[in-house]
Amino acid sequence: SNGLMAGKRGLIMGVANDKSIAWGIAKACADQGAEIAFSYQGDALLKRVRPLADSIGAKHVLPCDVSNGESIDALFKTLEEDWGSLDFVVHAIGFSNKDELRGRYVDTSSDNFRMTMDISVYSFTAVAQRAEKMMNDGGSLLTLTYYGAEKVMPHYNVMGVAKAALEASVKYLAEDLGKDNIRVNAISAGTIKTLAASGIGDFRYIMKWNEYNAPLRRTVTQEEVGKSALYLLSDLGSAVTGEVLHVDAGYHVVGMKAVDAPDI
Ligand code: NAD
Numbered sequence: 435s436n437g438l439m440a441g442k443r444g445l446i447m448g449v450a451n452d453k454s455i456a457w458g459i460a461k462a463c464a465d466q467g468a469e470i471a472f473s474y475q476g477d478a479l480l481k482r483v484r485p486l487a488d489s490i491g492a493k494h495v496l497p498c499d500v501s502n503g504e505s506i507d508a509l510f511k512t513l514e515e516d517w518g519s520l521d522f523v524v525h526a527i528g529f530s531n532k533d534e535l536r537g538r539y540v541d542t543s544s545d546n547f548r549m550t551m552d553i554s555v556y557s558f559t560a561v562a563q564r565a566e567k568m569m570n571d572g573g574s575l576l577t578l579t580y581y582g583a584e585k586v587m588p589h590y591n592v593m594g595v596a597k598a599a600l601e602a603s604v605k606y607l608a609e610d611l612g613k614d615n616i617r618v619n620a621i622s623a624g625t626i627k628t629l630a631a632s633g634i635g636d637f638r639y640i641m642k643w644n645e646y647n648a649p650l651r652r653t654v655t656q657e658e659v660g661k662s663a664l665y666l667l668s669d670l671g672s673a674v675t676g677e678v679l680h681v682d683a684g685y686h687v688v689g690m691k692a693v694d695a696p697d698i
Contacts (some may be wrong), residue, residue, distance in 0.1 A: 437467030438668040443517050445509075447473045447498065447561070448578075449527030451482045453628045455578055456526035458656025463522075464490040471517075473498040473509055475527075500527055500557035501549070510536060510564040518561060520568040522667045525561055525577040528554040528630060530593050536635030539591040547592055554596040562607050562618065572615030574667045577604065578659075579620045579678060581686050589635035599641040601678050608676030617675035619666045624654040624682035639698065646695035649684030 444463060448456040449472055460470055474483040480495065487495045494516065498509040513520060517538035530550040534542055558577045565575060582590035583597035601620055608618040625631065625641050634640070644653050662681040665671050680686045 438664060438670065439463050439464065439466040439468035440669075441467070441641070442521040443471070443519070444470045444522035444524065444667065445471045445473060445520060445565070446514060446524045446526070447500070448524070449474060449483050449486060450629050452481055452486060453626075453656070454526065455623060455626060455628060455656055455659050456524060457486060458528065458658075459524050459576075459667075460486075460490065460492075460660075462657070462664045463659030463667060464492070466668070468522075468667075470494075471496065471513060473644065475499050500560065503552050503560060503669060506557075506560055507562060510568065514568060518568070519570050520565055520573060522574045522576070523561060523565045523573070524564045524663065524667070525558045525575070527557060528578070528593065528596070530591075530596070530633075530634035531552065534592055535633050536589045537591075539595070542592045547595075550596050554593065555599045559603055559607065562611065566604070566611055566614065566616060569614065569616050572674065573617070575611075575618045576663055576666055577620045579604075579622045581622055581624075581680075581682065583622070584686070587674035588640065593634075599638055604678065605676045612675055616668070617671065619671070619674060619676070620678045621659060621666070622663055622678050622680045622682060622686065623659050624648065624685055626654065626656060626659070640696045644683070644685050646698065647685065647688055647692050648682065649687065652683055654683050 446456050446460045470492045472487050473496050496509050499505045531546045534546050579597045582594035583601050604620045625644050659681050
């Protein structure tokens with residue numbers, strides 16, 4: 435087939451439904467000729483992910499819980515047997531107890547801190563360890579982060595601390611894997627109404643705030659994150675690694691509420 439991603443095979447982790455950022459990225463890659471394998475967490479999500487995969491002709495829909503190393507091994511073993519090599523991986527996974535995505539960061543529990551860091555941060559490194567072995571002609575790894583890594587955002591709490599660690603790990607992974615022409619980047623996406631986002635306190639208000647104050651005076655879509663992901667995953671981004679690309683309608687450059695923004 436034709437397209438920017440023709441001949442490339444990639445694993446996309448983190449589709450829960452058609453609102454998922456991972457799904458926006460999957461569609462953009464498939465449109466440009468990529469062959470995609472999906473991983474999903476837990477049997478309940480299979481009935482949502484399977485029809486989405488079918489709609490773009492993706493054969494592989496494989497279970498993987500990233501909190502379990504053996505589960506990640508099993509996923510990569512299947513891909514190794516079926517594909518042999520891999521060109522890209524998208525990691526669009528994060529999780530924290532939603533009781534701690536409201537209120538104060540200082541009240542974060544030890545158990546939830548560890549779980550949040552394990553699922554939302556370490557899993558990207560765990561995936562990179564396995565993917566590296568299958569990326570014989572170089573490759574591109576991509577994860578998703580949020581502005582709450584850089585600045586304090588209401589209710590983001592432990593997830594902000596986790597995203598800061600995730601962004602730092604992108605840089606360390608970029609250095610380690612660069613010698614093998616494997617690039618490692620993150621997209622810092624603007625707020626999008628997804629399943630994961632609905633766990634965050636006052637999310638509607640945060641969406642509105644972004645809409646009124648971002649330079650483009652709007653939020654962003656899954657499709658737009660997908661287009662930017664295409665740049666990092668394809669040859670267009672061949673010299674880009676260790677980068678955190680903001681796809682947020684410009685929100686991250688703003689230092690003060692706009693004069694034309696209404697009180698919300
Ligand atoms: P989503 O709920 O559609 O996706 C989150 C995914 O994480 C789900 O598919 C879920 O199954 C998966 N997941 C959670 N725990 C897992 C585990 N143990 N093993 C395997 N998978 C697991 O929501 P989304 O907003 O598309 O989230 C994707 C990524 O984008 C997350 O990292 C999120 O932090 C990030 N992000 C989201 C926004 C936003 O506003 N929605 C903004 C910036 C960054």
